[in-house]
Amino acid sequence: MARLRIEAVSKRFGRTEAVRGVSLDIADGEFMVLLGPSGCGKSTLLRMVAGLEEPSEGRIALDDTDITHTGPQQRNLAMVFQSYALYPHLTVSRNIGFPLRARRSPRERTAARVAEVAAILGLTELLDRKPAALSGGQRQRVALARAMVRDPGAFLMDEPLSNLDAKLRSTTRAELVALHQRLGATFLYVTHDQVEAMTMADRIALLDRGRVEQVGTPAELYDRPRSTFVAGFLGSPPMNLIPATVIARDGGLRAVAAGIDVELPFPVSEFDQDVQIVAGMRPERLRPEPDAPDIRGRVTRVENLGGDELIHFTAGAHTLCARIRRPAGVAAGDHIGLRIAPADIHLFHPDSGLRLAWRSTRPDGAAAAVVAGSGTTR
Ligand SMILES: Nc1ncnc2c1ncn2[C@@H]1O[C@H](COP(=O)(O)OP(=O)(O)O)[C@@H](O)[C@H]1O
Ligand SMILES: [Mg+2]
Structure with a gap:
């Protein structure tokens, strides 16, 4: 023992x-x-x-x-x-x-x-x-x-x-x-x-x-x-972390930044809108979406890993990375469109860096965005 x-x-x-x-x-x-x-x-x-x-x-x-x-x-x-x-x-x-x-x-x-x-x-x-x-x-x-x-x-x-x-x-x-x-x-x-x-x-x-x-x-x-x-x-390449604003549109919540407009997996009720958050998106969760992309960027570099390619691209002032099965069919200078499932988006507080979780356990049944493990600080 x-x-x-x-x-x-x-x-x-x-x-x-x-x-x-x-x-x-x-x-x-x-x-x-x-x-x-x-x-x-x-x-x-x-x-x-x-x-x-x-x-x-x-x-x-x-x-x-x-x-x-x-x-x-x-x-x-x-x-x-x-x-x-x-x-x-x-x-x-x-x-x-x-x-x-x-x-x-x-x-x-x-x-x-x-x-x-x-x-x-x-x-x-x-x-x-x-x-x-x-x-x-x-x-x-x-x-x-x-x-x-x-x-x-x-x-x-x-x-x-x-x-x-x-x-x-x-x-x-x-x-x-x-x-x-x-x-x-x-x-x-x-x-x-x-x-x-x-x-x-x-x-x-x-x-x-x-x-x-x-x-x-x-x-x-x-x-x-x-x-x-x-x-x-954790993760290689690491998670993309992009400062964004939460807005409500078409009955849903979205995280918005230059070149980025992604649906969030949270109900609209009572979420403070126009709040700043950091949106986290893992490179391997980004998928090509030529027709109706949530994320639009310009490819800066493509790295061949054999099975996959790392597509580095800029959206607004930010550089992101997507990991996509080879061949993704894009080259440096191309425009690229991508999407991500709402459930794959992580939200973090812009100052503390702590994860924001959704919790609908308030007595009145209303939901609120809370800092995961609140009470603890870094
Ligand atoms: N014997 C020591 N004397 C002075 N500073 C030390 C000593 N051992 C470790 N440190 C310092 O403590 C910190 C943690 O070191 P360490 O435990 O070796 O880190 P890690 O193993 O994660 O790389 C570092 O800033 C290191 O310089
Ligand atoms: Mg050591």
Whole structure:
């Protein structure tokens, strides 16, 4: 069992607030990914869970034990670093067995456990080699094996795939997911790579400047981003975010900006009209519509991705991107017409950046646009 609870944890380095009041409850057996841009505090948070940094404030618990001030060796957690940190002069076998020898585990028990873990990770044939004679992917597996050998309650990983080339990264991603399923252990995994987060996580905690911006399943963050920060971080290319005005026309609500006049999925009643919002539209949700387009623009650049094309175009002063099956049949300089389904439009507050959701739960039955999760601020 290893449920990890991080409660209102902050970390300051001098004047730098690396982590600011982060709370996360990670279930036993969960694969939780800490995602965010470089410098947002992911490593610092992970290192506090590992016991390598002491929180300035807050508390960390493993199951029912407060481990905030427990030494790293006493935490029953295993950390895998980006650099692997293998001992170059030791064989794979001795690298893997190192944590057990350090604890003076009996020799036969160490050998049996090393063999067991090596078999799980496909390292049996490599046990007598030195790290220098291994590929990047193999070294990464040795580092994992060394972390597994003590049978820790939870695995902490800091960008473990970032030294691998693209192809190996994708196979190792799949291996890690399979390993997580087989071990049933808790994983806390740091990355700045949204693809890793989307493909591996049970839940993602997206961090921005030391704070948790949103926690949820990959689908929740992608489909209902709680702010423009989340909307812009997940998705490649990122969501188009266009300042627009809400107006009522023909019995419906529309978001309007230069070149853009799209229907919104909200009833007209009681929505403040002429309010400024930010309309979010994912590139892959824009569809060609030559006859009656909601969005009109001028193509500036077409990128061929093989299966799809990225059509970059300007509408008014804004540059947008549409991802369309190849061949879209347009070139730079062409006029383009597009549409988007109302349900695919996200609305955000222009100042706070927070998602606007529709809620028709007022006692009088009237609807009102509200800030999702109101009461919380960025
Ligand atoms: N030991 C340290 N001393 C001073 N500042 C640090 C230290 N470690 C991290 N920081 C700062 O804390 C912030 C968060 O860093 P880090 O946790 O490494 O971010 P990430 O892993 O998300 O890239 C950064 O501004 C970084 O410069
Ligand atoms: Mg880091």
